[in-house]
Amino acid sequence: MTMIRDNQSAEPGTHALLIGVGDYPWLANGSKPEAERFSHPMKMGQLSSPPLSVDALANWLTDTNNGFNNPERPLRSLELLCSAATPFTWTPPGGAAIPIDRAERATAAKAIVDWKKRADRNPENIALLYFCGHGLAFSASQNSLLLGDFGSNGADPMVDAIAIDSLRLGLQRHCAARYQCLFIDACRNPPTTQFIDTFGDENAGAAVIAGGVKRTIGEKLAPVYFATGLASVAYGQPDQPSIFMQGLLKSFRGVASREAADHYAVIFEALAEGINKCVESLAFATVPQFCQAYEAGYPFALHRVRGDPEVIVKVLTKDEGLLPAAILSHTRQDTNEHIERPPQPAPWWVLLRLGKYAFKAVSAQGAALIGEASRDVAPPGGQVAL
């Protein structure tokens, strides 16, 4: 069973399909005997992040207190597919564990078609797809998502992959939902030359839903958020949700939000920048994994933030040489809540609630003031150089 929820409603809502592939039996270190494994694994092996990422997003989508919140388009249906080293189960809040089908060619194709049918119920629906697993990029507009049985067909491996760009165009052509939001949490490395010489480069996988020319294509808002730029890896830490998923969930708390009438809303246009800020804060890197979005330039609200949004602020000293010996602090002005960070060489990334803060940097030796500033922080946040 993979269907977690379907209230059968034809009212506007959100229909989500989450696919995670962590177990690739035919790739490096897979469960198949070595002699049966795929001859061109391209260094791709087993992943621990996808099941955790699917679990985290499913929890968020179904958490009515702290998770997904879209009164105009509430969650109407949720389906999961996930391949993990041990059979994957998902436990809803207060419920019993539900066994989840593996994400392989047949199950994924059926799940996508079923999900599209649910999204067809109302043109005002949001169709939300998340994929986490291995990916290949034959080119900027030819990206492949590899399913759990990838490599089982040694003569034509791409039959066990989804051509996500073709699927996206097919959805725009055939799916009635006006809002189609895709999160692709996979590497975008090119296949090796040996792979292309052996199998060719025309087949990026199955479209599942193939698209043709139709005027209504232009009427859909169909942003796609790739976890990483072209020719780059998407990163997962052992036994943690992927970096992209951690950034995505963090950005939903407000970093990717903008002002609405009486609340803050996470909107398509602000999401990629919000994810990037959050990912940068997670990785301690000045050159982070980079979320690349296409056709995301619309202020359409995906999620309503409860209460004041959290924003992300990077605190550092103007003279980077002083940072390793500086005590950084921020004080919220209405509550006087004061947080300090001891001297460290890296900038300090802090997630703060909307409001006024006083920031200060003092030298650890002698407590001399290095710099101070006051900021009334707002989404997505910013940088405070002291």
Place this chain on the structure above:
Amino acid sequence: MKISTEPGRIFLQLVSDSWGTGNEAAAVAEITARGTSASKPKITMPIVVNNPPLAVPLDPGDYTVRMCLPSGDVLAESVTVGGEGENEEHVGFDLARSPHEWLSSDTAFGAVQRLPNAARAKALEAWRGIEGSITSIEKTNLAGRVTQAISDYSSGFASLERVSGRERVSSSMSGWCRYSKVDPKRPLPEGRLPTKELVRWWTGAPSNGQGVPLEITNHDDRNAKLSVPGVVDMGFDLIVGRRRAFAAVIDPTKRWHYAVFPAGWVRTSRNSPGTPAQADLLMTVVIESVMRASEEAEEAARWRCSPAVSDVEAMTYLGFLYSGQASAAEAMLDQAAEILFEKTLNPVAAAAGAFGLLAFTPPESGSRRASWQQWIRNLCTMFPQLPDGAIARAQLYLRFGEGKPGIEELDVEILRGYVLDAVRRGLPYLSYAIRPLSEMLLLLVSDDQEHKRKGPQVEDTRRARRLVQQLERLVAPGAFFTVLETGEIAP
């Protein structure tokens, strides 16, 4: 950015200690009302770096001010206007410092990465001991993150060291500017072309042999600027596609880059429309994959080629277009619309404007559409050798048809005509144009399959699709003007 408030207005200023933009805008400020006033339309305006504070009249209330930067970064601060006689001054955000003053503009546009250094990698180890002092939000698996971050920095820095070096740049980087013409009547080839032939098909054969040597005008160990010595004399022909200029560059790791060289560029800003802007190439070391598996053998660092023009407003707009910042791009377009579409000073810049309008205009918006749709049609017909104009034309048709009243279904043969025309015009000036071109070809091929069509046009579509697929594999990600990376194969 410094913000000071007085009842009824705020003052905006964007400051940088290494770069001023004279009278040209390099950012866009966005002012949004908060709370009960949030339904008011937001105000957007282009902002000049290091100009005197700009006064913006506002009704009393709470606002969020966002400064959108062309690198994709957005900085934000809340401000209250006129609340109970308040007249306070807030210090906001500065432009991030460039690693080198001579690269300030390129850093602002996002062409230069701020790279890691070995000291940072080693120093990060200190994080391991402080887990208890970090807020709960950041505490999760801190040790694991830090270990990975150290590994990433170390491998990235080692790779940087291997591919860069001041001596290496000055002695082993060379480039040439080549001129060519693209024949729009050449046949669409069957099958997969070898890299060199593919590049020739898209760019035309050079008419000046090896080309004019490029001069390294400035460099350090990880960056170099190259330009054509003297004045390029072909002017307008080079930005309408009648003639094309390309730069062939070999980097210190012996890899080739073949880039659109935007010679002949003229500014489209309101303050200096029609004045020539110099073109150059920035070669810079980047880290493509900062977070890596330990067993990865390939270099994390590599040289990237980014063509640029000394036209701050055009580069700023391209930054917004590529980073998908719709409202900022729209503000820049509003300022330049007349110059872009009516004066035809710079058809490539006009095509960039067209892509912004097509990408960021919501499907339901109708009021502004009629005039710019006609501009895009004119751009395509007035400049019959400009690939980008034809791609915009095809995209316009796919989204809105021919603009006839009522529900208009698309004629697949009309779309095919526009798309094949675009392919035959050669390599797009803007790399942004390649993805929509590829998507439209994918749609056409799928539609032909669905309807089992046959014939020469269908065959040409299939061939064009293959040519674009092959091209896409060479296109360097992230550059505004198209750059092809051909590896060790000299183009």
